[in-house]
Amino acid sequence: MNDALILRSEAGVATVTLNRPELHNAFDDALMQALTARFRALAADRSVRVIVLAAAGKSFSAGADLVWMKRMAGYSYAENLADAGLLGDMLDAIHAAPQPVIARVQGAAFGGGVGLVAACDIALGTERASFCLSEVKLGIVPAMISPYLVQRIGPGAARRYSLTAERFDAATAQRLGLLAEVYPDEAALDAALADLCARLEQNSPAALAACKGLYDAVAGAPAALRAETQRRIAEIRVSPEGQEGIAAFLAKRPPNWQGD
DSSP states (O other), X not given: OGGGEEEEEETTEEEXXXXXXXXXXXXXXXXXXXXXXXXXXXXXXXXXXXXXXXXXXXXXXXXXXXXXXXXXXXXXXXXXXXXXXXXXXXXXXXXXXXSOEXXXXXXXXXXXXXXXXXXXXXXXXXXXXXXXOOGGGGTOOOTTXXXXXXXXXXXXXXXXXXXXXXXXXXXXXXXXXXXXXXXXSHHHHHHHHHHHHHHHHTSXXXXXXXXXXXXXXXXXXXXXXXXXXXXXXXXXXXXXXXXXXXXXXXXXXXXXXGOO
16 A cells, blocks of 8 residues: 555655556545554654645546445445545545645546545646546535535535536636636646745744634534434435446446436
8 A cells, every 4th residue: 555655755745645556546445544643753754844645646636435435335334434534534534734735736536536626725737637526426415515616616516526527628617716826738737736835934824723723613613523424324325326326337237227
């Protein structure tokens, strides 16, 4: 799992890179635990002033890993509840880090991958970046990532894209507030990212941490909804349509609610 997560630190900036390009940086329980541990360690490191969450290859993150989904298909309600807690831990570790966390979004983000972007403080992307909240196609809901989505793009947009499961591009993501800025290519993205990191490093670390806490207090901290979102995703995963949706996806067939 160490190879699936790369850490590089330079001049106060720690870059955590998802490194499963052959799987479009999809995550499973092991990677979620590793990412949680990495962010918690960085949060406690006073030499780290900014954290960048990046991804190798052409995709940012496809969300849930296929092998992990196959295991989840047979989980009980209690197992689903615990499993959802792993995703909640990962998102909370990213969002709650006292340092500014920047997402470097060079490609597609689906499902939980969109949640990774939303959990960060700032997201910069290329024109190739695209997004999709695809959960309802599988008979489930984006429960654990929903508080971060609502905080970032608002309830109206979160509701629309969660219901339609339509794919939207980088320009739309910028208009919604999911991406702060969009650049033509990765070279331009990295230049802007370096400038942003340098700017953030000029600010008071204590004030930055307090500022993050301030806006969670004003807007409502996503962590406060952990128990509710875990319950909801566990319930729908074990529901008849949740089971049918996952089974249909794994079998590469239409789910029964689509008819002929």
